[in-house]
Amino acid sequence: MGNASVMAIPPLGSHELGTEAIPSDHYSSQAFFEQEKENIFKKTWxxxxxxxxxxxxxxxxxxxxxxxxxxxxxxxxxxxxxxxxxxxxxxxxxxxxxxxxxxxxxxxxxxxxxxxxxxxxxxxxxxxxxxxxxxxxxxxxxxxxxxxxxxxxxxxxxxxPSVPLKEYLQPLNESFDKYLGNKDWTWSYGWRSTFNANWKLLVDAQIEGYHVDQTHRNTIAGAIPGTYAPADVYPDSIGVPARVCAYRPEEMMGIQTDVALLSAKHGATSLYTKSENEFSADDGAGVLNDDHPLWIFDAYLLFPNVVLFIQKGQILVQRTLPISPDKCLWEVDFFHTGEIENFGQLFNSEQGRIQIRDVLTEDLYTAEGIQMNFNAGIIKEIHINRQEIPIRAYYHRLMSAMKGTGE
Ligand code: FES
Ligand SMILES: [Fe+2]
The missing domain is CATH 2.102.10.10 (Rieske [2Fe-2S] iron-sulphur domain)
Incomplete structure (x- = not known):
């Protein structure tokens, strides 16, 4: 473990994918949706x-x-x-x-x-x-x-399929395959719901750190300040356009409830603070960034509809499926390693579950209002900054996939 004060947080994204506004009609157009069905949902993994x-x-x-x-x-x-x-x-x-x-x-x-x-x-x-x-x-x-x-x-x-799955998921290599494929991962809990929003809006909500300070001002903003959530893009990848990462600040800011602090003594599911008792599936080398003392998780966008959060001792999978241009099914599932062996760990697990429920509620409540403004033609384009670069990478990938070649 290094010294927190000398471990730099990776920089935010660049403008390498451009700065122009992105049109919003791909979230609301029936014609675009019909093409998505053919060129994306019938062609990709x-x-x-x-x-x-x-x-x-x-x-x-x-x-x-x-x-x-x-x-x-x-x-x-x-x-x-x-x-x-x-x-x-x-x-x-x-x-x-x-x-x-x-x-x-x-x-x-x-x-x-x-x-x-x-x-x-x-x-x-x-x-x-x-x-x-x-x-x-x-x-x-x-x-x-x-x-x-x-x-x-x-x-x-x-x-x-034009590309084998393993190749499709590069740069996620054998280390990820092995780590995520560990038989010890056990389903912990999950939720599913329908939203009156385009399926991609629920993905957008999870792949940038710019929203954290405002959206999560009542929950985790102090634990993951927006500037501690940098991103990477993978322009050469077919199935993994980008990831967003999360780090803790050296000094905790904002809200840390006594309950969250107590919970963190007993397990890894609380995002609020560094856990004293983390457990992990075997062999996270090359997958977990846990030699960085401030690292919390990496969240990979798997095109077209998955956000895969990898955290020490826990993985979270969010999937969305289209129903119509402005309606989708949203599902999230959590997996953990190890058995709950005592009341402290049970307390940690339950506290983590309630906390993440609140955080996800904050994340997703904006989607339906956005959809209304797109449907009504009031907002015709959106503006993407350097920290939101995964959304631009997602859009680029979407538009290339719409050519229908499966790549
Ligand atoms: S046995 Fe399946 S439709 Fe008749
Ligand atoms: Fe969020």
Missing amino acids: LMVGRESDVAEHGDYITYFIDALEVSIIITRDKHGQVNAFYNACTHRGAHVLTEPCGKAKFMTCGFHGWVFDAEGQLADVPGEDLFGDFDKSKLGLKPVSVDVWGGFVFINLDPK
Whole structure:
């Protein structure tokens, strides 16, 4: 551990991506939204869950992309392979599975009882001799491209993705894959909600530090002053346009409640102050910046719709999914390592959960008002400063993805 007073906070972003105002119509235009569905949500890698959600043969989750009216089955077969299929029975098109998760080594369609195995093969047809010329081997579930990285399952609706997932996620390298894929990560808690806002606005809200001093003036502004939240952009990356980082000030400023200070003695989930009792998944070398005494977390934007926060002992995944140009589904999930072993750690966990609930509420409440002003045509462009550079990088990536090449 170095001396806090001599460890510099990295500088804020530059203007390397330009300074011009960004038009706002990509948040509100129906025509743009239709193109996003085709060129982004049918072409890029989408995070759909954790590999541990389908830990054993027959475990499944279903994933619904509202804007596309597409439901996907993710399951694990008897060989241990994770597979993905359109949730579409090849008999007459019903959803084969109707629950968000479950276990079914054989998936039975609820309409007429066609049965599919976890490799998608049509295994049984009631009254098969009622059909005429019939080849079951040609009537398996339609496959969807799927891969696993960092313990997360990603799908791609492009049957032949233009870029493999591992390459798509560069500069997140094998160290990230290993660290995030550690089996010790356990789901802690999460929330989901719909917002009357474009799906990208909920991403924008999490990828810059400029808002912290004002938005979080009643909570964490003293713990992460805006100038302690620099950013990096990765113009050559296909799937990771930018990250924002968070550091503590040398001297805590602003609000530190007695409850938060007490909580910090017992675990890592409080952002308010340096914890005295942090735990971590093994081998965070090259992932965690924890040799910097003031570092709190890095948050990576995974194009198109994920913000992945990596903190010592905790990861946070925010995902948004489009419903319409001005409506989206927002989900957030927290994962921790280690078991809660005593009341102090339980207290820390609960305090962290309540605190982050308040912080997220502060982060997201602006989105619906912004959307109204875009929809009404009152605000036609937005202005982005150096500290908000991830938003400009996100916009650049969006516009290149809209060419529809998958890159
Ligand atoms: S639609 Fe599935 S068995 Fe008929
Ligand atoms: Fe925030």
